[in-house]
Amino acid sequence: MLHLKNTLEFESFFQVLFRNRKIELSSHTYERVRASFEFLKAFSRDKVIYGVNTGFGPMAQYKIKDKDCKQLQYNLIRSHASGMGKPMEPLYVKSLMLARLNTLGLGKSGVHPGVLETMQQLINKDINPVIFEHGGVGASGDLIQLAHLALVLIGEGEVFYKGKKRPAAAVFAEENISPIKIELREGLALMNGTSAMTGIGIVNVIYAERLLDWSIFCSAAINEIVEAYDDHLSEELNASKLHIGQQQVAYKMRKHLKDSKLTRDRNEHLYSGKYPENDYFKEKVQEYYSLRCVPQILGPVYDTIENTRNILIEEVNSANDNPIVDVERQHVYHGGNFHGDYVSLEMDKLKLVITKLSMLAERQLNYLLNSRLNDILPPFVNLGKLGLNFGMQGAQFTAVSTTAENQMLSNSMYVHSIPNNNDNQDIVSMGTNAATITKTVIDNAYEVMAVEMVTIVQALRYLHFxxxxxxxxxxxMEVLRDIVPAFKEDIPLSPVLQKVKEFMKENDAYPAGLTEGGNEGTK
Incomplete structure (x- = not known):
């Protein structure tokens, strides 16, 4: 059981989402939420509070009668449950719910504690609301996506449960879950925040971190395949540039290659004084950039992922609601903490660096497939009869096509504001779109990496290293050879590529724990 108190850590998300840990809110959290609810109820009796006794958005100029205040919340939820497109995958919905639960638990939203109890049950029982990808503009929060969450919490809408889409009411009855009752402003409090974009973003970061390690793995393995010189990975060279990411990537590659008998020491070759007297060196003096500049290319990827992780955890532990209920100061503040620019910008940055990572993988793949470049492997790493068989030729088209799609998808959403809501929301973040597109870019990058990995497996079979x-x-390789069959005669590669993609998404490149550099890598 994972006990949630004040600050939700990134590791908590990983444990709940990928290790299926159950959560339990502390008594202190419930007391804090109850105090916020009781204060707002008393404070709003003789005051105009947005979303409690007023309409919403440009309709906020209309005062709502006391007898209609609860109906107002139900109307808001039902009217905004209008998403379209593909349903979000349950993993991302669960992350969204955990993010929203944590925000509400800060006691800044004025909700009744029963909201937290029901959300906790949904998370622990893996009951995931059907929420659609299209709808949120990320300004007054993720209104559309979170409305579908709220719809389920009031016992309406649909959920994914045990692999099936079912009516929420039926699942609630089966699992003895009580729908929430609107007490004050539960509708607005559930919907008015950045939890959809943040929840999607956190899963994106988890997959991006794993993808980066696989890119480092592939890059190190290719250095072995081509018997590269090792000084481009040296601490001395990489410490002379002060970026932590570059130093960490170089460190991880050195650690990967520490017992390799294939990479070469320049001192024993080009610095030995024993070289031919002719004017042409058959072997390259320096490797191509896609091999030699990996720390400089993946270093910014590392740094961006780290920064994005930090921003998202700051966001998930923030009160991203409006208005903000401040029990300590006995006041309610109106503003725009629901605006998603922080997350939107980070998602745009993340998809940019993941696209660059996929471009690096595609270039490394091209190097392995082009016999005129590598001069050690048959064309397309074709282990069959040249001309009759095609090896990895077809798979390269898939990698190139998918990389090109990533390049197109990397255009910014952060600067694509479109005014809406009768110009009340006159500048918006598009954060949920940014997070969803970034999810696609990351998934695409795994596909490119899968083609590269199958090629590496075939290349090592050919070289007998x-x-x-x-x-x-x-x-x-011992694991991957069981997934990737040795083939000389051509076979349909799609099933193999899909299995490799799934393996990489579900497993770490360095299962023994090579995920953090030591002092050597961070000077």
Missing amino acids: NGKLSTATRRQ
Whole structure:
């Protein structure tokens, strides 16, 4: 059981989402929420409070009679449950719910504690509301996506449960869950925040971190395949540039290759004084950029992921509601904490660097497939009869096509504001769109990486390097060779590529724990 108190850590999301840990809110959280609810109820009796006794958005100029205040909340939820497109995957919905639960638990929203109890049950029982990808503009919060969450909490709408889409009311009855009752402003409090974009963003970061390690893994393995010189990964060279990400990537690659018998020391070759007297060196003096500049290319990816992770955790532990209920100061503040620009910008940055990562994978793939470049492998790493068989030729088209799609998708959503809501929302973040598109870019990058990984497996089969490979490469190859059949005769590769993609998404590149650099990597 994971006990949630004040600050929700990134690791908590990982444990709940990927390890299926159950959550339990502290008594202190419930007391804080109850105090916020009781204060707002008393404070609003003789005051005009947005969303409590007024209409919403440009309709806020209309005073709502006391007898209609609860109906107002139900109307808001039902009217805004208008999303379209594909349903969000349950994993992302669960992340969204955990993010919203944590925000409401801060006691700044004025909701009744029963809201938290019901949300906790949904998370622990893996009951995920049907929420659609299209709808949110990320300004007055993720109104559309969160309305579908609120719809389920009041016992309406649909949920995904045990792999099936079912009416929420039926599942609630089956699991003995009571729908929430609107007490004061539960509708607006549930909907008015950044929890959809943040929840999607947190899953994006988890997959991006894993993807980065697979990119480092592939880059290190290719250095072994081509028997590259190792000084481009040296601490001395990379410490001379002061970016932590570059230093960390170089450190991880050095650690990967520490016991490899394939990478070469320049001192033993080009610095030895023993070189031919002719004017042309057959072997390259320096590797291509896609091999030599990996720390400089993936370093910004590392730094961006780290920054995005920090911003998202700040957001999820923030009160991203309006108005903000401040029990300590006995006041209610109106503003715009629901605006999603922080998350939107980070999602745009994240998809940019993941697209660059997929471009690096595509270039490394091209190097392996082009025999005129690598001069060690058959064309398209074709282990069959040249001309009759095609090897990885068809799969390269998929990698190139998917990389091109990532390049197109990397256009910014953060600067694509469109005024709406009768110009009340005259500048918006498009944060949910940014997060959803970033999800697609990350998934695409795994597809490109899967093509590269199958090619690496085939290349190592051809080269018979097993006794010389690093432990890190050899360990994963033992697993991947069971997933990727040895083929000389051409086979349909789609099922193989899909299995490799799923393996990479579900497993760490370095299962023994090579995820953090030591002091050597951070000077």
